[in-house]
Amino acid sequence: MKIYWGGADSGKLHLIKYAKLNSKTYARFKDYQIIKQYTTCKDYDYDVNDRLWWNVIENFFIYYKRKDEETIRTSNFTRERFVPLYFSSNTNNYCNQNWGKESEMKWDSRVLLKPEQFKKYLGKEYIDTAIYNRILFTANVSHTFDRIVDYKDKFCLDEVSKDVDLLFLFVHTDGDKTNEMEYYSNKFRNHHHIIPFKEDMVDSIASKLDKVGHLGHHLNGCNMMDLYNNRKHELWAYLDTFSNHIERVKNMLNKLGIPYTYFNLDRDNYVDVFGWGDNPLDNKMSHLHDTFDSDINYDRWQDCIKIAKEYLSER
Numbered sequence: 001m002k003i004y005w006g007g008a009d010s011g012k013l014h015l016i017k018y019a020k021l022n023s024k025t026y027a028r029f030k031d032y033q034i035i036k037q038y039t040t041c042k043d044y045d046y047d048v049n050d051r052l053w054w055n056v057i058e059n060f061f062i063y064y065k066r067k068d069e070e071t072i073r074t075s076n077f078t079r080e081r082f083v084p085l086y087f088s089s090n091t092n093n094y095c096n097q098n099w100g101k102e103s104e105m106k107w108d109s110r111v112l113l114k115p116e117q118f119k120k121y122l123g124k125e126y127i128d129t130a131i132y133n134r135i136l137f138t139a140n141v142s143h144t145f146d147r148i149v150d151y152k153d154k155f156c157l158d159e160v161s162k163d164v165d166l167l168f169l170f171v172h173t174d175g176d177k178t179n180e181m182e183y184y185s186n187k188f189r190n191h192h193h194i195i196p197f198k199e200d201m202v203d204s205i206a207s208k209l210d211k212v213g214h215l216g217h218h219l220n221g222c223n224m225m226d227l228y229n230n231r232k233h234e235l236w237a238y239l240d241t242f243s244n245h246i247e248r249v250k251n252m253l254n255k256l257g258i259p260y261t262y263f264n265l266d267r268d269n270y271v272d273v274f275g276w277g278d279n280p281l282d283n284k285m286s287h288l289h290d291t292f293d294s295d296i297n298y299d300r301w302q303d304c305i306k307i308a309k310e311y312l313s314e315r
Contacts, residue, residue: 002274003167003188006196007245008215009208011265012168014281015274017085019166020056022276026166029184032145033136034063034160044085044280052085052280062136063155065146068124072148072155077133085281092213094224095300111138119143149180157187165276167191171245178252186256193260194273195249200266205239205308206301212238228307239311 006012019026020039027036037060044054059078066073111134113121118135122144126132135141148155149170161167169184170177185193198204208215212224216238219227227235253260263273270279 001164001167001191003191003193005249007171010196018270018279018281024165024276025163027164028168029170031147032141036061054085055082065148065151067146092221093210095210096297182252189258194263195260196263196265198265202308205311206304209304209307
């Protein structure tokens, strides 16, 4: 089993698609649920616009703890999809604000329900319905579910990790999950731990500047240039979180005496590192500047490059 320690904007989406193309199983430990997904990729090819599509069967096991129940519940359901792979629901990008709007039949992965609707459709009478199962993927469950990280003794870790090829441990959750990360890292200490990094730091920081509008938590929806001109200390603090995450993971694994390897996102080959066979994916899956088709997109990317160099010179 490969344990991938990438945080936000660290190749996770690209890696998940690569795993699913090769019918691998992956699991994500989140605040309120553990999501385990078996995938059977029946076919994939290119459409008339040279865009990848796939036909996949996805079988989910989602573990969670309802507030009105003592035991861990497991929801299991299957869906089959025939859709393009180049799909993103990114919003508020600085460089290309239209990215993703034309993708996957103009449908994205967000669940845009009202708060009271989330609570309603998580009621017991809706268990195993399509809407209940769909909401299980979201973070909008705190009113109905307890944090599963607080109930380590109520689920079988061997069952959760059985057949899993790729695992993510609280790498993209809210708050400090250091204790949980240490606990499960130690449980899985004999597996292959991988820390991704970017060798081209200017490119890495520029990409994160471009995406601050939807990756920046309290800065979501903000304009990157406005932040730079008027709230630079907040923009710098946002950028610090990425290097801080890598250092925190390294220090944790070193403290526990758990060996790990680095994955160079600029140079290393996915097939060589993960060994899962074909990888037809290209950088357009995750690096949006490869999609720029207008001068204004390019000029805005140069803004990001310039500010990234300033940030790196100060840090």
